[in-house]
Amino acid sequence: MKNIIFIAPPAAGKGTQSQLLKKHYNLPHISTGDLLREEAMQATDLGHRISRLMNEGKLVSDEIVLELFEKRLSNSDTEVGFILDGFPRSLKQATNLDNLLESLNRKIDYVIVLDLDKEIAKKRIVGRQTCLKCGHVYNHLFDDTKPINEGICDFDGDNLVQRDDDNEDTFEKRYETYIKETKPLIEYYQAKDLVHHIDSTQPKMTIFKQITDIVEGK
Numbered sequence: 260m261k262n263i264i265f266i267a268p269p270a271a272g273k274g275t276q277s278q279l280l281k282k283h284y285n286l287p288h289i290s291t292g293d294l295l296r297e298e299a300m301q302a303t304d305l306g307h308r309i310s311r312l313m314n315e316g317k318l319v320s321d322e323i324v325l326e327l328f329e330k331r332l333s334n335s336d337t338e339v340g341f342i343l344d345g346f347p348r349s350l351k352q353a354t355n356l357d358n359l360l361e362s363l364n365r366k367i368d369y370v371i372v373l374d375l376d377k378e379i380a381k382k383r384i385v386g387r388q389t390c391l392k393c394g395h396v397y398n399h400l401f402d403d404t405k406p407i408n409e410g411i412c413d414f415d416g417d418n419l420v421q422r423d424d425d426n427e428d429t430f431e432k433r434y435e436t437y438i439k440e441t442k443p444l445i446e447y448y449q450a451k452d453l454v455h456h457i458d459s460t461q462p463k464m465t466i467f468k469q470i471t472d473i474v475e476g477k
């Protein structure tokens with residue numbers, strides 16, 4: 260079983276690497292950002308609340324995120340393992356996750372930290388586009404991640420969209436939230452000897468190879 264967590268600032272490539280790992284190991288990719296975006300599209304009070312928090316670059320409440328995550332984890336496809344992208348994002352979420360996994364006789368195996376400088380992260384955010392259908396992430400400002408045809412997904416021909424929270428203003432807040440709430444998790448998992456640092460300015464396939472080497476103990 261392979262249970263993998265990503266810890267990374269916005270636009271460090273956790274979504275991209277999660278997609279690659281998902282295909283390579285046939286593991287489910289659980290992105291709390293995607294689960295929340297789905298919920299935010301509903302015309303409900305909860306949907307509006309989530310949407311507002313996301314657009315402000317703030318964290319959605321632990322209760323809401325945990326509920327969505329637990330529901331997703333209960334799906335039988337996670338029995339072979341999972342890739343967690345965007346969860347946990349705070350110490351409270353990490354301890355909640357540990358308790359939940361312990362009760363299911365499961366544990367985290369690898370914590371991959373994608374290191375990225377703030378200025379590069381900001382540049383990546385401005386050019387990021389996602390396929391809503393398959394979740395593949397592109398960046399039209401970088402040669403190795405731009406789609407073959409501008410604005411169109413290489414895999415399913417669907418239109419690419421820019422996320423509402425992928426703008427400079429929200430980026431500043433999201434980055435600040437990362438430093439304050441999420442970065443302390445590195446120390447938390449370091450104490451459990453699970454952390455592997457990767458320089459995320461490298462080409463995406465180089466990063467992918469480094470991650471698979473870690474997972475395969477090479």
Ligand code: AMP
Binds near residue numbers: 292295319346352424
């Ligand atoms: P992401 O797609 O991972 O960049 O997440 C986008 C936004 O969703 C974040 O800026 C938060 O507002 C929200 N979000 C995603 N995951 C979590 C989480 N684990 N806890 C709280 N909020 C989250």
